[in-house]
Amino acid sequence: MMISASLSPDDLPALDEPEAQSGFTEWRGEGEALSRLRLSGLHCAACAGIIERALEGQPGVLSARVNAAAERLQLRWDPRRARLSELLARVRGAGYGAEPDLAASARELREREQRRAVWRLFVAAFMMMQVMMLAWPSYVAGPGELSDDLRRLLNWGSWVLSLPVLLFSAGPFFTNAWSQLRQGRLGMDVPVALGIAVAFIASSGATFDPAGPFGHEVYFDSLTMFVSFLLAGRWLELRARHRVAQELESAVSRLPDLVERVLDSGDGRSERVLPSRLRPGDLIRVPLGAAFAADGRVAQGSTAADEALLSGESAPVPKQLGDAVVAGSLNLGAPVTVRVERVGADTRYEAIVRLMREALDRRPAAALLAERVAGPFLWGVLLLAAGSALVWWHIDPARAVWVAVAVLIVTCPCALSLATPSAWLAAAGHLARRGVLLARLELLENVARVDTVVLDKTGTLSEEGMSLQQTGGESAWLARAASLAAHSQHVFARALVLAxxxxxxxxxxxxxxxxxxxxxxxxxxxxxAGRLWRLGSQGWLGGVAPEEPAQLVFGPVDGPQRLTLVFGERLRADAAEAVARLHALGLATLLLSGDAPQRVHALAARAGVQRAIGGASPEDKLAEVARLQAAGHRVLMLGDGVNDAPVLARADASLAMGQGALLARSQADGVLLSGRLGDLAHLRELAVRTRRVIRQNLGWAAAYNAACIPLALVGLMPPWAAGLGMALSSLFVVLNALRLQKA
Structure with a gap:
């Protein structure tokens, strides 16, 4: 069945059907399912704990983990003891939106959330301007120029115009605050809602009874201005978070909805099926501009494919008969027919999807710390506001309420909770576009601290296959030898053809x-002319020199002339430049390989690697990395083979090549899908910039609170200024983090 892009409460029971859950749920056994859900309505780190508390303890819930910055929920539950619709209803009952983590529904959820945010902001801003017009005479009128009756009439008008702001625009603050209090947790919306309510009640009291305990001063203009500023800041923050989500989502939402599968009838007839119904061996027609639905090989025609998802390279890759194509890449050249080899979870596309989802589901230690601190911090905020109100009640009772409101607003730690996750997500989106996928967001912090890069050789520093290194003898025959080599798929023959x-x-x-x-x-x-020529081993052509394993000889059988061809490993095109960049960034390099020491040292010299160790077993590699760490070095490991998996797990930071073994990729902190070693240096540069941006964000949040809290306590910051400062502080943090997307 198809899931609606926008689920109403009546639609939730439809999610209890296993077919409906297949797009966002993994079944890990008879009693365990893992569902990934997209959330909305989150404004701070404390929101994550509120949602988790709403779910944990429910029958059948094994664990619930929320990433507030990515607005995602990873839910482990027992289908035998719980229904998914009931669990989603619990999330919505806590005051937050929840939808299946599917591209269509997530996109619709974002659009709906943005529309609501724009309408609330519009109403608040429009009413704020009207209230300001009514409040203006009170500010500019001299003594005796504004009669009491007219002042009261203006105040009544301001009260009426403030009602839509309170009931509609500020509605989410009260709804979320009430849900948070019911759950026994404090979120950012509690002090905000309390401040709005106190300001409105006090102003209403001054309007209805100017001689009463609230005095005669009203602050409807400050109230509406505060709500407008706060909603504007949250709307811009929402836009920024959604932009990051779209960047990450665009890399993993490229499979077609339907595929044209050629029937076995032999008459060329076809049928339209879901990609999930494809099986290895099927023939599918892929039209121009469509995405390949499975991994396979071109069976008919030729084209070019956009494989930016896999390599970060925007240039189309030519695809001839027999060439491999991968799911998720786009057909840019011409319609082709493809023979399916791998489908579903076995495709490289699905591996990328899982990797990115796991990265977004993980909550780094810094984010967990922010969530743990958020609750106690907010209790401190409430106590500080109450204390300030009590002190000012004895100094100037007319100002006590406004000082307490300003303290409540200015101390909300929104910027502090966004400082780290917003920067990490922006950097992760930038790297994903380049073909570097992070399985653990902490990799950015770890890469910024490493001082040594350890490289594997085959498949990492060198490419698969061989390259022609040198020739000897009849060099004029090189092109003729290559024309004969074109008839073979041998590794040396292919290298000669490419040369x-x-x-x-x-x-x-x-x-x-x-x-x-x-x-x-x-x-x-x-x-x-009928003359017999041979291209092959030296002994076969009658040579007397000792055989070289990486050497071919070409020549006529009836003549003494020979062309000698010597082959060697093909260094990656950007290896030498990338290693030089790593050295320029202050990193030491080590080539660690199980290959023969002579070849390892030769390749290291060609690439410019500072030190090389050959003939190393997996145990030797692990021991060398452990020795470096014991000496105080922080190690970044880049490898691709099964024997690299233990070292990748042991290193302080690790990356696996995209075409490497699955075990290596599963042990690494990230995957270098692009295959470009230059991206390793770029990752280091971006990691250092990300750390700098995080420190800037934390410094700004701390400085903002250090400067504004005293001003609010001594009564020099009105509530509207506190709201403006709070909104601008959070906006600064998010926009500063977004600079990393263009690094």
Whole structure:
């Protein structure tokens, strides 16, 4: 069944059907399911604890973890003892929105939340301007110029105009505050709602009874201004958070809704099916501009694919007959037919989706600390406000209420709770676009502290396959040898073909006839004159020199002339430049490999790596990393093989190559999908910038509170100024973090 993009309370029971849950739920056994949900209405770190408390302790709930910055809930529950619809109703009962974490519903949830936020802001701002017009005469009139009757009439008008602000615009503050108090937890909305309520009640008392205990001064203008400023700040903050969510979501929401599968009838007929119904061996037609629904190979036609999801590279990648295509990449060239090889959870696309969801579900230690501190901090805020009101009641009773309201508003730690997660999420979105996916957001902090980079060799510093290193003898025959090598898929033959431009190979091709490949020897064929040529091992061509394992010889069988071809590992194109950048950033480099020491040292010299160790077993690699750590070094490990998994787990920070083994990727803190070693240096630079931005955010939040709390306590900051300062403080933190998206 299809899930509605916007679920009403009546629609919630539909989520209890397993088919409806398949898009956002994993079943990990008979008694355990893991559901990922998108939340709305969160404004601070304390909101996470309120939602968790609403769920934990409920029958069938195994655990509930909320990431407030990412607005996501990871819910582990027992389908035998609980219904998902009831658990979502609990979240909504706590005052927050909850939807399945699906692209369509999440997008609709964001749009609906933004529309409501804009309307509330519009009503508050419009009424604020009207109230300001009515309040203006009281500010500018001289003594005796404004009669008491006219002043009371203006106050009554302000009271009427403030009602929509109180009942509609400020409604979420009261709803959330009440839900938080019912749950026995304090959130940011409690002091805000309390401040708004106290200000309105006191102003109403002054309006109805100017000679009463609240005095004759009204502050409806401050009230409406405060609500407007706070809603404006939250709307801009909401836009910023949604922008980060869209960046991350766009990288994992590219599968088509329906796929054209070719039937086995042989007459070319096809049917439209869901991607989940595809099976290995199926033939699917992929039209121009559509996404590939599964991993497979081109079976008919040729095209180009946008694989930015996998590599961060925007340039289209040519795809010829037999070339591999991956799910989630876009078909940009022409319609093609693809033979499906991997579907569903086995595809590389799904691995990326799981990785990014796990990263967003994780709550770093800094975020957990903020959530633990938020509750006690808010209790302190309430006690401080009550104490200030008590003191001012003895100094100047007319100002006691306003001082308490200002203290309540100015001390809300919104900026403090957003300082770290907003920066980490912005940096994670930027890296995702470059093809660097973080499995743990703490990687950014750890990479900023490392001083040594340990690299694996094969598949990491070097690419898969070989490259032509040097030639000897009849060099004029190189293009002719490459034209013969084009008939083989041997690793050396492919390397030779790549070393010679296609036009030169075509021009040198004598029209080979009777091409035959002999296992363990090489290729032989006759040219247009009937002369027999061979490309293969030296002994096969009658050579007397000792055999070299990485060497081929090419020449005619009936002649003494020979072309010698020496092959070696192919260093990644940007390896030397990337290593130089790492050194410029103050990092030491070490090449650690199980390959022969001679080849390891040779490759390290070509790449510019400072130190190399060859012939290392997995135990040796682990011991070397442990030795570095014992000496006080912080290690970043980059690897790709199964034997790298223990080292990746032991290192202070770790990255796995995107094409590496699944075990290596599961043990790493992130995945270098792009395969570009230059992104390793970029990650280090961005991690240092992220740490700097976090410190700026924390410094700003601390400085703001240190400066404004005393002003509020001594009565120099009215409530509207406190609201403006609070909104601008949170907005500064979020906008400062968003700079990392363009780093």
């Amino acid at each position: 010679v431009p296609a036009d030169e190979r075509v021009a040198a091709d004598p029209g080979w006839q009777g091409v035959e490949e002999l296992p363990g020897r090489g290729l032989e064929a006759r040219d247009d």
